[in-house]
Amino acid sequence: MNASQLLNVFCSEEICLEGEIGKITTFVEPLSPEVSLMEIFYYFMKKEDVRSLPIVDEYFRPIGLIPRQEFFEKIVLGRFGYGISLNYRKKAKDLMNRDILVLESSLSLEEAGKRLSLRDDKYIEQEIVVVEKEEYKGLVSVKNLLYFLSQKTLYLAQNSNPLTGLPGNWALRREIERRLNNRETFDVIYIDLNDFKPYNDTYGFAMGDLVITTLGELLKEVSKNFSKVFIGHIGGDDFVVVIEHRQAEGFCEFLIEKFKEKLPLFYHSEDLKRGYYESLDRRGIKKQIPLLSISCAILSSCNFSSFGELSSKASEVKAYTKKVSKESGQSFYFRDRRRA
Numbered sequence: 001m002n003a004s005q006l007l008n009v010f011c012s013e014e015i016c017l018e019g020e021i022g023k024i025t026t027f028v029e030p031l032s033p034e035v036s037l038m039e040i041f042y043y044f045m046k047k048e049d050v051r052s053l054p055i056v057d058e059y060f061r062p063i064g065l066i067p068r069q070e071f072f073e074k075i076v077l078g079r080f081g082y083g084i085s086l087n088y089r090k091k092a093k094d095l096m097n098r099d100i101l102v103l104e105s106s107l108s109l110e111e112a113g114k115r116l117s118l119r120d121d122k123y124i125e126q127e128i129v130v131v132e133k134e135e136y137k138g139l140v141s142v143k144n145l146l147y148f149l150s151q152k153t154l155y156l157a158q159n160s161n162p163l164t165g166l167p168g169n170w171a172l173r174r175e176i177e178r179r180l181n182n183r184e185t186f187d188v189i190y191i192d193l194n195d196f197k198p199y200n201d202t203y204g205f206a207m208g209d210l211v212i213t214t215l216g217e218l219l220k221e222v223s224k225n226f227s228k229v230f231i232g233h234i235g236g237d238d239f240v241v242v243i244e245h246r247q248a249e250g251f252c253e254f255l256i257e258k259f260k261e262k263l264p265l266f267y268h269s270e271d272l273k274r275g276y277y278e279s280l281d282r283r284g285i286k287k288q289i290p291l292l293s294i295s296c297a298i299l300s301s302c303n304f305s306s307f308g309e310l311s312s313k314a315s316e317v318k319a320y321t322k323k324v325s326k327e328s329g330q331s332f333y334f335r336d337r338r339r340a
Contacts, residue, residue, distance in 0.1 A: 019152050021112045021145070022105025025130045025138035030054040033063060033093035037084070040092060041076060044068055052127045052139060055096045062129045062136045064096030071095065097126070105132045109149050116142065161233035163209060164216035172232035172240055173307050179242065180301065186228075187248035188310060189333075190297040190318050191219075191255070193237040194326050198289045199266075202279045207266060211292065212237060214262055222254045245300065252296040252333035259294055259331065266292060295325035296333035303336065 031043065033055050043053060053066040075095055077083045087095070101119060103112055112128070127139040159170040167175075179186050193199075193211065200208035216231075219239060223229035229251075230242040243251055264272055271277040276288045297317040304310040317336045325332035 019109040019148075020105065021103055021107050021109060021128070021130060021140060022132070022137065024109075024144060024148050025105065025140050027138040028052070028054055030056040030060075030062070030136055031092055033057065033091065033096070035092045037075065037088055037090050037095065040066060040071065040095070041084070044071065051141065053092075054129060054136060054139060055092050056136045060135045062100065062102055062131060064093070064098045065100050065126060065129065066092065066096050067126065070097075100126065100129050102129045102131055105130050105137050109145065109152060112140075112145060113149055116145070161235070163212055164233045166216055166219075166231055166233035166239075168232065169234050172230070172234060172242070175230045175232070175242055176307050176310065180305065180307075184301070185245040186301045187243050187245055187335075188299045188301070188314070189241040189243065189248050189252065190299075190314055190321075191215075191239040191241065192295060192318070192322070194293045194295055194322065194331075195289050196237045196292065198279045198281075198287075199292055202277060202289070203266070211266055214265065215239065215259065215294075218255060218258045218262070222251060222258060225254065226251055248298045249333065249335065252298070255296070256294055256331040256333070259292075263291055290329040293325060293329065293331040295322045295331070297321040298333060298335040300336070 028050055031040070031053060040053060044050065051068050053068070053071075054062055055064040055066065057063050075083050075087050075090075078086060101116065103115060107115075116128070127141050128145065130137045130140055159168045160166060161168050176188065193215070196208070196211070199211070215237070216233060216239070219231045219241065223231060223241070226243055226247050228244050232240040232242070234240055241248075241251065267277065272291070276290050278286050279289050281287050295318070297314065297320075299310065299314060299317060304313055313336070317334070321332060321334040324334065
């Protein structure tokens with residue numbers, strides 16, 4: 001499979017979001033370490049598109065690679081053209097490169113790129129060996145890995161919120177559906193700001209954008225203290241966090257505390273001191289508007305089986321959470337404990 005064919009497969013919605021190195025692996029038939037030089041020679045001659053020949057042990061675990069170019073230049077031809085005569089008794093185990101980069105198929109493209117960057121430059125010319133529980137699965141060229149990394153970055157950028165850079169609706173849906181398909185138990189937190197519209201009208205769009213970007217950064221900061229967190233920005237002041245089950249309440253408490261610390265950035269000192277500011281409503285009547293607060297509606301994956309069902313249930317829970325939060329004038333989180 002060439003790069004363009006791989007790209008068509010890779011950029012299906014599921015694969016592009018998951019971005020595992022196993023998804024871009026090409027299977028190249030491996031050989032035993034006992035095969036002769038001539039067998040390797042005929043193998044390469046029959047399979048002109050194979051750049052490297054993987055060598056595996058009796059348990060199908062990769063133990064080395066024989067790169068095509070190196071094989072012909074150094075082994076077959078040799079310095080004075082007598083390579084095949086001098087090396088004809090040798091076997092694959094004598095000719096292979098044992099210093100190879102082996103990665104698990106479930107590794108993300110980003111993590112694979114990091115592992116590659118930690119190795120010597122010589123690995124740039126080698127193919128990466130991909131395994132699944134130590135068993136050989138295929139090869140990935142470094143060129144393809146870097147190519148797909150750039151394609152994934154561009155692909156996801158098209159579906160990211162331009163203000164915060166966080167993934168948008170499409171990526172959020174795919175993440176939730178992926179976890180449901182994997183039968184994971186997780187929570188979804190819908191987060192938005194109370195009284196954001198009057199704040200935006202009073203303090204202006206630039207300050208409104210500052211609030212949104214600050215909340216986005218806080219979500220990233222808080223997520224570092226939890227595992228398997230996905231943050232989505234679905235527009236305006238609406239954010240969604242997907243997190244492991246039983247971690248949602250702790251996440252909300254941490255976020256609310258951090259957001260409260262940022263309030264001095266958003267207000268004039270006199271408004272901050274009073275705990276409210278004055279603004280005109282739609283009828284032109286002056287009203288006292290409380291300082292910004294956050295409402296967090298938590299739903300468990302136990303209570304829905306699809307993204308559509310989640311969206312339907314979320315609207316009701318979000319409305320209740322926001323109502324309580326606005327009435328109290330304080331940030332508030334609420335978990336829906338109803339069973340499906």
